[in-house]
Amino acid sequence: xxxxxxSFSRVDPRTYLDLAKTLASQSDxxxxxxxxxxxxxxxxxxxxxxxxAKVYITPYYSTEDHGYISDNLRxxxxxxxxxxxxxxxxxxxxxxxxxxxxTLDLSLRAIIDMAExxxxxxxxxxxxxxxxxxxCGYRSLVSLKHDHSNRLRQ
Amino acid sequence: xxxxxxxxxxxxxxxDYENKESIQELLGDVGQTVLxxxxxxxxxxxxxxxxxxxxxxxxxxxxxxxxxxxxxLVIMVFDCTFDTADKYLHEFCNKxxxxxxxxxxxxxxxxxxxxxxxxxxxxxxxG
Numbered sequence: 001x002x003x004x005x006x007s008f009s010r011v012d013p014r015t016y017l018d019l020a021k022t023l024a025s026q027s028d029x030x031x032x033x034x035x036x037x038x039x040x041x042x043x044x045x046x047x048x049x050x051x052x053a054k055v056y057i058t059p060y061y062s063t064e065d066h067g068y069i070s071d072n073l074r075x076x077x078x079x080x081x082x083x084x085x086x087x088x089x090x091x092x093x094x095x096x097x098x099x100x101x102x103t104l105d106l107s108l109r110a111i112i113d114m115a116e117x118x119x120x121x122x123x124x125x126x127x128x129x130x131x132x133x134x135x136c137g138y139r140s141l142v143s144l145k146h147d148h149s150n151r152l153r154q
Numbered sequence: 155x156x157x158x159x160x161x162x163x164x165x166x167x168x169x170d171y172e173n174k175e176s177i178q179e180l181l182g183d184v185g186q187t188v189l190x191x192x193x194x195x196x197x198x199x200x201x202x203x204x205x206x207x208x209x210x211x212x213x214x215x216x217x218x219x220x221x222x223x224x225x226x227l228v229i230m231v232f233d234c235t236f237d238t239a240d241k242y243l244h245e246f247c248n249k250x251x252x253x254x255x256x257x258x259x260x261x262x263x264x265x266x267x268x269x270x271x272x273x274x275x276x277x278x279x280x281g
Binding site: 063064066067071074075078079080082083084086087089090093097103105106107110 | 215217218219220223227236237240243244247248250251254265266267270271272273274275278281
C-alpha cells in the first residue's frame with residue numbers, strides 16, 4: 001500500500017495579494033469573489049505575522065485572531081489601517097458566505113488598494129524593542145488579549 | 155435615557171438607526187458618549203472641509219464567524235463618487251486618531267473596539 005502526503009511550502013501572505021490581482025482581472029464570478037477573499041487574507045495574515053514578529057502581539061493562531069488583529073492595528077498602527085482591515089473583512093464575509101447576487105458599494109480595485117495600504121503600513125511599522133516590551137508594553141498586551149478573550153466568551 | 159443618548163439626535167445631518175435600542179444596548183452609557191463625540195467631530199470636520207456628508211447610518215454589526223464580536227458600524231453617506239468618499243473616510247479616520255489621543259483611556263478602548271466606519275454614496279443607495 002502506498003502512502004500519500006500533502007505538503008505545502010511556506011507562503012508569504014503578500015503573494016495572496018498578487019493572486020487577488022490576477023483573479024480580479026478575470027470576468028467570472030468565482031475568480032472575482034475569490035479575489036476579495038485573497039485580498040483580505042493577504043492583509044490579515046501579513047498583519048498577524050508582522051505584528052507578532054515585531055513583538056506587538058502574541059497570536060492565537062485561530063479564528064480569534066481576526067478581531068484581535070483588527071483591534072491591534074487600530075492600537076499600534078493607525079485607526080484608519082485597522083478600520084480598512086475590518087472593511088476588507090466585512091466585504092470578504094459578505095462575499096464568501098453568500099452565493100446569491102451581491103451588490104456592494106465597493107470596487108475590486110478599492111479592495112486591492114485597501115489591502116495594499118494595510119500591508120504597506122504594517123511593513124513600515126518599527127519593531128517594538130524588547131526592553132520596552134518588558135518595561136511597559138507586556139502588561140498592556142496581556143491585558144488586551146485577556147479582555148479580547150473575555151469579550152469573545154460573553 | 156440619559157442626556158448623552160438624546161444629544162446624539164441634535165446634529166445637522168440625519169442619523170438612520172438600524173434598531174436604535176440594540177445599538178444603545180451594545181454601546182452602554184460610555185459608548186453612547188463616545189459615539190456622540192465621534193459624530194460631532196464628523197459634523198465639524200465635514201463642515202470645515204465642505205464634504206457632502208448627507209447622513210449617517212448606524213448598524214449593530216455581528217461577525218457570524220466570530221461569536222461575540224459585535225460593534226457599531228457608522229456608515230457615512232456622501233453625495234459624491236465612491237473614490238472621493240473613500241478619501242474623506244481615510245482623512246476622517248486619521249483626524250479622529252489624533253483626537254482620540256486626547257480621550258480618556260476608557261473612551262479610547264470603546265472607540266477602538268466598538269466603533270467602526272464605512273462609507274456609502276447616495277447614488278448607490280438610490281440604485
